[in-house]
Amino acid sequence: MAQVPVTEGVFTWPSETPQLIGARCVACDNHMFPGQSGCPRCTGDKTEEVLLGRRGTLWTWTIQGFPPKAPPYAGDVDVKTFQAFGVGYVELPGQVKVEARLTVADPEKLKIGMEMEMVIIPLTTDADGNEVVTFAFAPVA
Amino acid sequence: MTIEVAIVGIGMHEFGRTEGVSGMDQGVIAVRRALADAGVSWEDMQFAFGGSLAAGAADTMVSLLGLTGLQFINVANGCATGGSALFSVYNTIRSGVFDLGIAVGFDKHERGAFRVNTKGAGLGDWYGASGLALTTQFFGMKINRYMHEYGITNSSLAKVSEKAFRNGSQNPMAWRRKPISEQEVLDSLMLSYPLTQYMFCSPGEGGVALILCRADKAHLYTKTPIYLKAAVVRSRRFGSFEVLAPSIALQHNAGPTVDGAKAAFEMAGMEPKDIDIAQLQDTESGAEIMHMAENGFCEHGEQEFMIQAGETEIGGKFPVNTDGGCLANGEPIGASGLRQVYENVLQLRGQAGVRQVPNNPKTAYTHVYGAPGIAGVTILQR
Numbered sequence: 391m392a393q394v395p396v397t398e399g400v401f402t403w404p405s406e407t408p409q410l411i412g413a414r415c416v417a418c419d420n421h422m423f424p425g426q427s428g429c430p431r432c433t434g435d436k437t438e439e440v441l442l443g444r445r446g447t448l449w450t451w452t453i454q455g456f457p458p459k460a461p462p463y464a465g466d467v468d469v470k471t472f473q474a475f476g477v478g479y480v481e482l483p484g485q486v487k488v489e490a491r492l493t494v495a496d497p498e499k500l501k502i503g504m505e506m507e508m509v510i511i512p513l514t515t516d517a518d519g520n521e522v523v524t525f526a527f528a529p530v531a
Numbered sequence: 532m533t534i535e536v537a538i539v540g541i542g543m544h545e546f547g548r549t550e551g552v553s554g555m556d557q558g559v560i561a562v563r564r565a566l567a568d569a570g571v572s573w574e575d576m577q578f579a580f581g582g583s584l585a586a587g588a589a590d591t592m593v594s595l596l597g598l599t600g601l602q603f604i605n606v607a608n609g610c611a612t613g614g615s616a617l618f619s620v621y622n623t624i625r626s627g628v629f630d631l632g633i634a635v636g637f638d639k640h641e642r643g644a645f646r647v648n649t650k651g652a653g654l655g656d657w658y659g660a661s662g663l664a665l666t667t668q669f670f671g672m673k674i675n676r677y678m679h680e681y682g683i684t685n686s687s688l689a690k691v692s693e694k695a696f697r698n699g700s701q702n703p704m705a706w707r708r709k710p711i712s713e714q715e716v717l718d719s720l721m722l723s724y725p726l727t728q729y730m731f732c733s734p735g736e737g738g739v740a741l742i743l744c745r746a747d748k749a750h751l752y753t754k755t756p757i758y759l760k761a762a763v764v765r766s767r768r769f770g771s772f773e774v775l776a777p778s779i780a781l782q783h784n785a786g787p788t789v790d791g792a793k794a795a796f797e798m799a800g801m802e803p804k805d806i807d808i809a810q811l812q813d814t815e816s817g818a819e820i821m822h823m824a825e826n827g828f829c830e831h832g833e834q835e836f837m838i839q840a841g842e843t844e845i846g847g848k849f850p851v852n853t854d855g856g857c858l859a860n861g862e863p864i865g866a867s868g869l870r871q872v873y874e875n876v877l878q879l880r881g882q883a884g885v886r887q888v889p890n891n892p893k894t895a896y897t898h899v900y901g902a903p904g905i906a907g908v909t910i911l912q913r
Binding site: 396397400412420422423424430431449450451452453454455456458459461462463464465475477478479481484485486487488489490491497502513524525 | 659679722723776781
């Protein structure tokens with residue numbers, strides 16, 4: 391089964407070591423995710439693409455306990471089979487805090503400040519039978 | 532000479548679920564009740580600002596109320612729609628252009644958590660597709676971090692909900708009028724850790740209208756004018772932590788509530804200690820707790836003691852969300868901020884019935900917060 395990213399331009403794929411694609415302000419070095427053309431810190435209008443770090447620390451988190459509405463959600467919305475998933479912000483040192491799904495959904499196993507690493511996870515299957523993947527962060531073993 | 536502004540008429544359509552009555556009609560009913568309260572007719576309205584998120588363009592209600600030719604401007608500003616309508620009426624009167632006008636907000640939302648239009652919010656489709664575009668997630672993450680930093684307990688989260696439903700049970704306009712115990716709140720379904728089902732408000736229905744005039748003409752319409760001393764709307768600054776944000780800066784900024792509160796106190800020439808009661812955005816119980824400090828009514832972390840001691844109850848030192856707040860009233864976006872002002876007017880007039888705050892409160896504060904990082908604040912004085 392072929393794997394396709396949920397969108398182009400948000401993370402590098404395919405890749406052995408996938409990275410989020412952000413932007414850096416040429417004037418003030420502010421890092422943004424996803425990429426954008428203007429800088430909300432210095433109001434500058436020149437940014438360049440930057441690949442974000444793959445490791446960081448968990449800044450805060452929650453657990454999505456009910457199926458999101460579809461659309462926009464592309465994953466499983468069947469209340470009988472829906473699996474709760476973690477959501478958090480991971481602080482990438484010197485760059486930015488990014489919001490992402492977490493591979494862990496157990497409150498006992500999530501701690502603010504723990505080390506996290508970016509991974510790619512399956513989200514759904516599209517009409518052509520491809521596995522649609524998105525990015526997430528997993529605790530560093 | 533600065534023109535002062537007074538609220539001279541208030542009207543509300545019951546919040547909750549009203550089958551067979553459109554959101555627009557609920558707005559019209561609120562307008563008619565406000566007109567009756569002020570003893571004026573629709574023809575007397577010189578101008579209007581109004582809005583809803585999901586129930587149609589407010590200015591079309593003139594076909595139901597009367598085609599008088601008044602200036603009617605639609606307002607669309609997310610969760611601050613009602614607050615923005617009020618801000619606009621306030622400043623129109625202060626500018627001297629008109630003497631008497633109305634702010635109206637109403638809404639009618641589908642059941643369940645808000646379905647976020649990611650394109651409309653300037654976000655990529657991947658964001659919602661990946662399961663991230665839920666406002667409920669933000670609230671869970673913000674209070675989880677806050678509890679970690681300031682030692683707020685789950686018990687206090689649940690006590691805020693218990694208070695909301697108790698106050699709602701004393702409010703004939705509220706949606707949720709059945710008291711729910713702290714333990715029932717804690718035991719309800721975990722929706723977005725650490726927040727359970729009864730810690731969240733629900734999108735709902737309702738309408739509110741407020742009639743305002745130049746303060747020097749208020750005696751023409753009411754014996755109990757309530758003066759609007761400040762009305763402020765603020766958007767976010769760099770570094771704040773807001774709802775629907777795929778990323779946030781490393782640098783920390785306190786957010787639009789803190790900015791809005793400071794500006795409002797300055798405008799009114801008051802300090803937090805001068806405020807007798809407050810209606811604070813309680814999208815979920817943690818929000819009420821955090822907003823107590825963000826608006827300047829206590830230090831971060833002090834809420835734990837205040838809530839456990841009952842200080843924010845109707846009979847307490849600093850009553851908060853006396854009408855049951857969003858938790859008991861639900862959140863019809865266009866009307867929600869105006870509902871808070873409606874409640875404060877009742878309290879300052881001494882007309883709040885069984886939930887009347889004792890000792891004749893003289894000053895009252897409202898605060899709304901919402902996507903994409905916007906806050907609206909008002910200060911009223913008797």
